[in-house]
Amino acid sequence: MKIGIVGLGLIGGSLGWDLREMGHKILGISRSEPNCQRAIELGVVDDASTQLNILAEAEVIFICTPLAALAPTICSLIPHLSPNAILTDVGSVKTPVVKAVAPLWHNFVGGHPMAGKAESGLEAACPNLFVGAPYVTTPVETTPQEAVNIVEEIARSLGANLISCSPEDHDRAVAWISHLPVMVSTGLIGSCISEPDATILKLAQQLASSGFRDTSRVGGGNPELGVMMARYNRSELLRSLHQYRHCLDRIILLIEQENWQELEQLIMLNQQARPEFIPESC
Numbered sequence: 001m002k003i004g005i006v007g008l009g010l011i012g013g014s015l016g017w018d019l020r021e022m023g024h025k026i027l028g029i030s031r032s033e034p035n036c037q038r039a040i041e042l043g044v045v046d047d048a049s050t051q052l053n054i055l056a057e058a059e060v061i062f063i064c065t066p067l068a069a070l071a072p073t074i075c076s077l078i079p080h081l082s083p084n085a086i087l088t089d090v091g092s093v094k095t096p097v098v099k100a101v102a103p104l105w106h107n108f109v110g111g112h113p114m115a116g117k118a119e120s121g122l123e124a125a126c127p128n129l130f131v132g133a134p135y136v137t138t139p140v141e142t143t144p145q146e147a148v149n150i151v152e153e154i155a156r157s158l159g160a161n162l163i164s165c166s167p168e169d170h171d172r173a174v175a176w177i178s179h180l181p182v183m184v185s186t187g188l189i190g191s192c193i194s195e196p197d198a199t200i201l202k203l204a205q206q207l208a209s210s211g212f213r214d215t216s217r218v219g220g221g222n223p224e225l226g227v228m229m230a231r232y233n234r235s236e237l238l239r240s241l242h243q244y245r246h247c248l249d250r251i252i253l254l255i256e257q258e259n260w261q262e263l264e265q266l267i268m269l270n271q272q273a274r275p276e277f278i279p280e281s282c
Contacts, residue, residue: 002027003154004055006073007064008039008048010117011090013125015062016044018158021127027054035122044125053080060150062111063089067228071100078105086147092174092225093232094138094167102142109151110138110167113160114178120222128159135160138167175236177277179229180244183237185219186226 003019005012006029020026020043028048030036036048047054055061055077065073070089077087088111091097098110115133117124135155139148152162165173195201230237254263 001025001060002058004029004058004061005045005064006052006055006061006077008035008044008122008125009064010120010122010124011113011115011129012062012064013039013042013044013122014115014127014129015064015090015113015158017042017125017127018130019154020044020046022157027058029055030122038122042122042125044122052077055085056080057082058085060086060088060154063087066224067091067093067097067232070097071104074101074104074108081105086150088137088151091232092178092229094136094170096232098138098140098167102140106142107144107147109143109147110140110170111151111155112136112138112170112174113155113158114174115160116221118217118221120225130155131159133160134163136163136165136170138165138170140167171233172236175233175240179233179237180240182218182221182226182229183241184244185216187219189216189219 002025004027005016008016008028008030012028016026016028016039026045028036028039028045029050029052030039030048031050033050036050039045039048059082061077061081063070063073063077070091074087081087084107086107086109087101087105088109089097089101090111090113092112094110094112098108101108101110113130113133113135115130117126117129135152135158137148137152137155139145148164152164155162192204193201195204251263251266253259254266
């Protein structure tokens with residue numbers, strides 16, 4: 001199969017790496033010629049260009065651009081597409097994307113591979129990034145089932161775990177387990193660096209270990225991606241942030257009241273709930 005990838009960063013590069021290894025012909029698009037050449041050197045694509053017409057014969061095209069660029073990119077791409085080409089994206093917000101793009105192209109399937117790293121860019125791309133990770137498709141009533149089946153088959157071949165839901169349900173769920181953690185992690189780092197005593201701040205930096213590393217990781221990621229989450233999933237993220245603040249206020253109150261028994265019960269309940277989100281083996 002001829003597969004196009006628009007945007008040769010972490011996700012686009014990792015997709016190309018795996019799909020090319022499976023025998024698909026991978027055609028890449030990047031804004032910079034040096035990035036195109038680097039993608040060819042790394043072996044993540046068979047050919048790459050800054051010109052969209054390279055995708056004229058592509059059967060499936062993954063749009064791996066930032067959310068703000070997604071609809072404009074597809075508008076520019078449409079004159080070069082085969083009539084039966086399938087378009088899918090990898091954006092972390094789905095409702096505004098599907099509403100904007102579905103009317104533009106009949107064979108569009110909203111998608112979101114929930115895999116990534118703190119690092120970004122082509123050099124961060126790696127094989128097997130999607131193995132065991134959720135891969136969400138968000139078809140709507142007008143989405144052709146055949147197009148959904150093909151995108152899901154590709155996702156399955158990557159070793160991902162398929163999940164299908166509405167765009168709205170996707171955005172509400174990821175606000176809790178993806179977008180909220182980024183903001184909480186950002187707040188954690190910001191709180192730490194606000195320590196006014198330089199000696200204490202330096203000591204904290206020296207003492208930081210696995211607990212701080214794990215809790216702060218997503219807050220130290222791609223700033224552009226964090227802003228896009230907030231901008232395009234604003235209402236659901238705000239809802240989750242308000243609920244998080246309510247829970248945090250409760251913890252503060254328990255500590256102020258020295259109510260250790262209720263605090264322990266709260267921590268115990270959360271300990272019991274965590275495996276429903278993250279298996280204990282992870």
